Amino acid sequence: MLDTLIPFSKELETIDQRLQLSGISRRSFLVFCTSLMVAAPFGLALTDKASPEAVAAVLGKVVRPPIIWLHFQDCTGCTESLLQTSYPGFADLILNVISLEYHETLMAGSGLQARQALDEAIQKYAGKYILVVEGSIPTGAHGVYMKSGGRTAMEVLADVGGKAAAIIAIGSCASWGGIPSADPDPTGAVGVADLMPDHSIINIPGCPPNPYTMLGVVLQYAADGTFPETDEQRRPKFAFDRDIHEHCPRRAHFDAGNFVKVYGDAGHREGWCLYEMGCKGPDTHAGCSTRHFNEIPDVWPIGIGAPCIGCTEKAVAFKVPMFQVVQLHTIAAPPTSFAPITTTRGTISPLATGLVGLGVGVLATGGYVASRQFSKKQDDESAPGSRQDKGTGA
Amino acid sequence: MKPTPSSPDTRGTTLVNHWQSGVPVTTGPVLTPLLALLMALAAIGLILAGVRVVSPLAPFSSMNSVYAWGIWKTFNVMTLTALGSGPLALGMAAWVFNRQKLHVVMRTALVSGFLFYATGLIALGFDVGRPWNFYSAAMPWRWNTSSAMLEISICMPLYCAVFLSFEILPLFLERLYYTGNEKARAFLRHVSPLIRKIYPFAIIGAYVIPLMHQSSLGGLLLLAGDKIHPLWQSPVMPWLYLVAAALCGFAFTIFLLLIVCLRYARRLDGDVLAELANLLSGMCFLFLAIQAIDLIWRGQIHAAFAFDKMSLLFLLETSLILTPAVALRFRRVRQTPRALLNMSALACLGGMLYRFIPTSIAYAPMRSTSYFPSVPELVMAVGYISLGIVAFVFAINYFAVLPGEASTWDHAFRPFGWKHPTATQATAIEREA
Ligand code: SF4
Numbered sequence: 001m002l003d004t005l006i007p008f009s010k011e012l013e014t015i016d017q018r019l020q021l022s023g024i025s026r027r028s029f030l031v032f033c034t035s036l037m038v039a040a041p042f043g044l045a046l047t048d049k050a051s052p053e054a055v056a057a058v059l060g061k062v063v064r065p066p067i068i069w070l071h072f073q074d075c076t077g078c079t080e081s082l083l084q085t086s087y088p089g090f091a092d093l094i095l096n097v098i099s100l101e102y103h104e105t106l107m108a109g110s111g112l113q114a115r116q117a118l119d120e121a122i123q124k125y126a127g128k129y130i131l132v133v134e135g136s137i138p139t140g141a142h143g144v145y146m147k148s149g150g151r152t153a154m155e156v157l158a159d160v161g162g163k164a165a166a167i168i169a170i171g172s173c174a175s176w177g178g179i180p181s182a183d184p185d186p187t188g189a190v191g192v193a194d195l196m197p198d199h200s201i202i203n204i205p206g207c208p209p210n211p212y213t214m215l216g217v218v219l220q221y222a223a224d225g226t227f228p229e230t231d232e233q234r235r236p237k238f239a240f241d242r243d244i245h246e247h248c249p250r251r252a253h254f255d256a257g258n259f260v261k262v263y264g265d266a267g268h269r270e271g272w273c274l275y276e277m278g279c280k281g282p283d284t285h286a287g288c289s290t291r292h293f294n295e296i297p298d299v300w301p302i303g304i305g306a307p308c309i310g311c312t313e314k315a316v317a318f319k320v321p322m323f324q325v326v327q328l329h330t331i332a333a334p335p336t337s338f339a340p341i342t343t344t345r346g347t348i349s350p351l352a353t354g355l356v357g358l359g360v361g362v363l364a365t366g367g368y369v370a371s372r373q374f375s376k377k378q379d380d381e382s383a384p385g386s387r388q389d390k391g392t393g394a
Numbered sequence: 395m396k397p398t399p400s401s402p403d404t405r406g407t408t409l410v411n412h413w414q415s416g417v418p419v420t421t422g423p424v425l426t427p428l429l430a431l432l433m434a435l436a437a438i439g440l441i442l443a444g445v446r447v448v449s450p451l452a453p454f455s456s457m458n459s460v461y462a463w464g465i466w467k468t469f470n471v472m473t474l475t476a477l478g479s480g481p482l483a484l485g486m487a488a489w490v491f492n493r494q495k496l497h498v499v500m501r502t503a504l505v506s507g508f509l510f511y512a513t514g515l516i517a518l519g520f521d522v523g524r525p526w527n528f529y530s531a532a533m534p535w536r537w538n539t540s541s542a543m544l545e546i547s548i549c550m551p552l553y554c555a556v557f558l559s560f561e562i563l564p565l566f567l568e569r570l571y572y573t574g575n576e577k578a579r580a581f582l583r584h585v586s587p588l589i590r591k592i593y594p595f596a597i598i599g600a601y602v603i604p605l606m607h608q609s610s611l612g613g614l615l616l617l618a619g620d621k622i623h624p625l626w627q628s629p630v631m632p633w634l635y636l637v638a639a640a641l642c643g644f645a646f647t648i649f650l651l652l653i654v655c656l657r658y659a660r661r662l663d664g665d666v667l668a669e670l671a672n673l674l675s676g677m678c679f680l681f682l683a684i685q686a687i688d689l690i691w692r693g694q695i696h697a698a699f700a701f702d703k704m705s706l707l708f709l710l711e712t713s714l715i716l717t718p719a720v721a722l723r724f725r726r727v728r729q730t731p732r733a734l735l736n737m738s739a740l741a742c743l744g745g746m747l748y749r750f751i752p753t754s755i756a757y758a759p760m761r762s763t764s765y766f767p768s769v770p771e772l773v774m775a776v777g778y779i780s781l782g783i784v785a786f787v788f789a790i791n792y793f794a795v796l797p798g799e800a801s802t803w804d805h806a807f808r809p810f811g812w813k814h815p816t817a818t819q820a821t822a823i824e825r826e827a
């Protein structure tokens with residue numbers, strides 16, 4: 001009975017075998033590999049290849065990693081961002097590349113069936129599966145703010161997380177609390193790493209994060225059992241090493257002092273910098289400015305005219321007011337007003353041309369006079385500059 | 395006339411004569427009416443520059459959105475640093491190709507080169523539109539390593555402020571030695587062997603770095619693509635920019651030596667000047683050869699003889715370089731001061747035209763409007779140049795810059811114990827006498 005509800009859950013195949021089985025075209029797999037390379041241009045061993053074909057060759061031999069996906073206090077935005085791809089069928093591909101054993105939003109079963117599925121998956125892949133956690137864990141009042149199948153979120157996490165090979169905390173909520181932890185934080189929301197600090201945990205903050213970051217980490221782990229290098233906040237460096245401001249397409253406007261003052265003003269329509277609207281780009285480490293969402297260029301907040309809220313930074317999003325102008329640490333703040341630098345037409349002043357003419361005339365005359373002096377002195381035997389005494393035979 | 399006998403290098407105890415030696419100007423008042431005029435021009439230029447910092451670019455310059463490079467960049471930097479390449483050209487010849495005779499005029503070249511670079515950098519400093527971000531240039535981790543401008547903006551100040559400055563350091567040390575107290579002298583006696591030891595290594599940068607940025611100036615123009623007229627826009631532009639720098643460097647050093655000798659009634663040393671003239675002529679031919687081969691190879695040679703405005707300009711530039719190249723092949727021309735002055739001036743002009751034209755006259759962006767420097771812009775440009783001249787006059791009056799006063803400039807210089815054939819001969823003659 002259960003087997004029919006959760007299809008393809010028998011033995012784990014390699015990705016190649018699986019893709020053949022489900023009739024997914026080679027082409028869309030290559031597009032997927034390309035997206036993965038775009039999402040992780042540096043720092044991920046898996047995508048450190050010359051071509052998408054090379055990535056596909058490695059990836060094809062990888063055994064599909066079993067994944068259990070748990071929801072706690074969340075909005076399911078992270079799941080949505082994984083599945084709302086712009087090509088039809090692409091989500092299908094993603095679900096075939098990984099082996100999603102349990103996912104409360106996607107599975108058909110509910111209640112007891114769901115619980116059984118979870119227990120079975122844990123048993124089958126104990127110590128081998130990757131746990132993906134979405135949403136923060138309420139700790140206030142002994143965790144009564146969230147219960148699932150009679151257990152509090154803390155108990156579920158301790159059980160499922162304890163047997164996982166590794167945990168990926170997806171989204172800002174799972175990383176360190178996110179929206180539910182914003183002031184006044186009635187539920188005492190915390191992230192996974194706060195509860196299981198010694199576990200192998202990778203944080204992929206973002207609200208929502210780019211799904212390819214998560215896929216990159218998971219597939220890298222499946223391929224050779226390693227996790228990419230992380231920073232002190234447990235974020236994989238390949239996706240979180242630069243700040244938004246550094247590669248923002250509106251950066252030139254920042255440097256030129258072109259700022260949006262009010263939403264919808266002329267500057268906003270022209271695509272100017274959102275710094276004065278409270279853009280947190282200068283303080284936020286994430287790849288959004290170069291790796292856009294849904295495989296569509298310019299689909300990311302600043303690209304569509306909304307300021308960055310700093311969702312990948314523990315200290316920024318949901319802690320600092322959204323429209324508060326950010327403190328600049330690494331670059332000088334631009335002055336509040338700028339001298340105009342745009343002059344579209346050049347002018348030629350007659351005085352200037354006259355002066356240039358005069359200058360050239362003076363120099364030419366001076367040169368001529370100097371030159372004359374030489375010949376005069378040359379005739380005068382004793383004068384300085386004379387070369388007569390050298391007897392050159394000239 | 396018997397040449398000034400050269401003495402063996404036994405003066406190892408003091409600083410003097412270990413580097414290129416020189417003799418300060420001692421005659422006449424320093425402050426002449428002409429110098430006062432130049433000082434006034436420099437002051438006006440600098441005051442305007444100060445106002446420019448707090449005012450928008452618009453009332454000051456006619457730079458516009460199409461022509462973002464005004465006269466400060468195209469003339470004070472692009473063109474005048476070519477004239478300021480004397481230290482590079484002479485130094486290469488003297489140190490690398492072992493033409494030791496040239497060491498005697500190195501100081502003149504060094505000081506003039508330093509001042510061209512320094513005033514060019516001052517001009518650039520006042521040209522920067524967003525000066526508050528400027529300090530980032532000192533922080534390598536903020537560099538945009540894929541920018542072509544980076545090489546120049548880092549290299550030029552580095553060359554001027556570190557390597558050239560180090561190369562002219564002996565001037566200051568010598569002056570300190572002669573005017574300072576006993577303590578200073580003792581200190582200098584102590585450090586001079588050390589400086590002497592590291593000197594040849596420390597100045598390597600002074601010959602590597604300008605090779606990079608002088609060619610990069612041409613490299614920058616490659617990026618302008620077809621905005622620049624095909625007679626000038628060419629893949630060999632970095633090479634031509636470099637050769638033009640060497641050409642201008644030699645030409646300007648000859649020109650400057652002749653002018654100061656005339657002004658301060660000094661005698662000329664025909665050997666040194668002839669050597670320089672030879673090198674200049676060689677550089678001119680090299681330049682013309684590269685240019686001709688390039689034009690033929692790109693199939694643009696017909697454009698040079700189209701006799702339209704650009705082709706006439708090109709022919710003018712070429713003839714300005716060709717004339718000295720050919721004329722200086724003749725011994726008679728090389729040995730006649732007036733002819734030498736004229737030819738070096740022509741070569742200077744030709745080289746300057748080559749460096750100036752692609753950035754300005756032959757530069758025609760599509761959305762075309764026009765650019766001609768405004769009056770304040772011109773005054774500032776002239777002010778920077780005047781500043782350089784004033785500084786040069788002071789330098790030659792208070793420091794040992796110019797070569798000796800006799801008709802044979804002091805050739806006794808033997809850097810770091812290298813054997814100097816004429817020196818040993820000379821001492822031998824002296825002993826016999
Ligand atoms: S991190 Fe943001 S998008 Fe993800 S579940 Fe939390 S609130 Fe939703």
Ligand code: SF4
Pocket residue numbers: 244245248249250251252254272273274275279280281282302308
């Ligand atoms: S402040 Fe924001 S919108 Fe402006 S350049 Fe930086 S990241 Fe982009």
